[in-house]
Amino acid sequence: SRSSTSVNHRKLVRNGEEKKSVIWIEGNIASGKTTCLEYFSKTSDIEVLTEPVSKWRNVQGCNPLGLMYQDPSRWGLTLQTYVQLTMLDRHVLPMASPIRMMERSIYSAKYIFVENLYKSGKMPEVDFAVLSEWFEWIIKNIAIPVDLIVYLQTSPQTCYERLNQRCREEEKVIPLEYIESIHNLYEDWLIHHKSFEVPAPVLVIPADHDLKKMLHQYEENREKILMAHC
Numbered sequence: 001s002r003s004s005t006s007v008n009h010r011k012l013v014r015n016g017e018e019k020k021s022v023i024w025i026e027g028n029i030a031s032g033k034t035t036c037l038e039y040f041s042k043t044s045d046i047e048v049l050t051e052p053v054s055k056w057r058n059v060q061g062c063n064p065l066g067l068m069y070q071d072p073s074r075w076g077l078t079l080q081t082y083v084q085l086t087m088l089d090r091h092v093l094p095m096a097s098p099i100r101m102m103e104r105s106i107y108s109a110k111y112i113f114v115e116n117l118y119k120s121g122k123m124p125e126v127d128f129a130v131l132s133e134w135f136e137w138i139i140k141n142i143a144i145p146v147d148l149i150v151y152l153q154t155s156p157q158t159c160y161e162r163l164n165q166r167c168r169e170e171e172k173v174i175p176l177e178y179i180e181s182i183h184n185l186y187e188d189w190l191i192h193h194k195s196f197e198v199p200a201p202v203l204v205i206p207a208d209h210d211l212k213k214m215l216h217q218y219e220e221n222r223e224k225i226l227m228a229h230c
């Protein structure tokens with residue numbers, strides 16, 4: 001099948017070396033990022049980096065993700081500090097393949113999740129200020145490459161249904177309103193360009209469809225996604 005072939009026609013830079021490209025897959029909780037990454041992981045010369053969520057559920061025996069959902073005011077800073085560290089760690093890993101696909105980014109951790117905690121009154125101003133200074137320092141001083149953002153655009157209702165189907169223990173407390181807030185922050189950032197800097201061009205893929213249709217759309221958008229370069 002086409003998905004097991006390597007990528008052709010890749011652009012060459014002047015010294016003859018292949019230009020590497022980095023693609024971020026962004027979208028709401030349970031928007032189908034994992035399915036998208038699985039589809040592309042079947043292509044040779046793509047490395048796929050999934051979200052370090054297993055680390056967020058177990059850091060030296062502690063579960064900051066679970067704690068944050070139980071008591072966001074108390075544990076929001078704890079989780080987001082760790083999310084920021086683990087994301088940064090992924091961004092600076094040397095590239096093992098010409099194309100890297102990453103699930104989310106240090107940007108969405110800050111612009112979507114930290115923002116949401118703060119705006120909903122669940123993060124004290126001082127915690128938000130400290131995280132913001134850390135984030136600004138990181139993006140100013142450390143190169144975080146990205147060539148394309150693929151936004152899996154869903155309705156909050158669809159995500160909510162998928163979330164309930166998958167039954168991840170920590171997520172049982174998530175109400176529809178939380179998914180709606182995350183959705184609105186994503187739309188303001190990547191669609192309306194109303195909130196924060198968007199560090200790369202955005203490709204929007206409607207992602208409310210069933211698995212078969214989603215795989216078909218990935219097939220259709222395959223070249224466009226894999227040819228992403230600065």
Ligand code: DGT
Pocket residue numbers: 027028029030031032033034035051053065068079080083108109110113114171
């Ligand atoms: P998918 O394949 O689209 O269903 O995505 P998943 O399930 O692999 O990943 P996702 O987006 O549901 O994220 C895993 C969990 O981590 C979910 O409960 C949301 C949470 N999460 C991810 N990043 C952050 C963050 O920066 N802050 C907070 N508070 N939660 C986060």
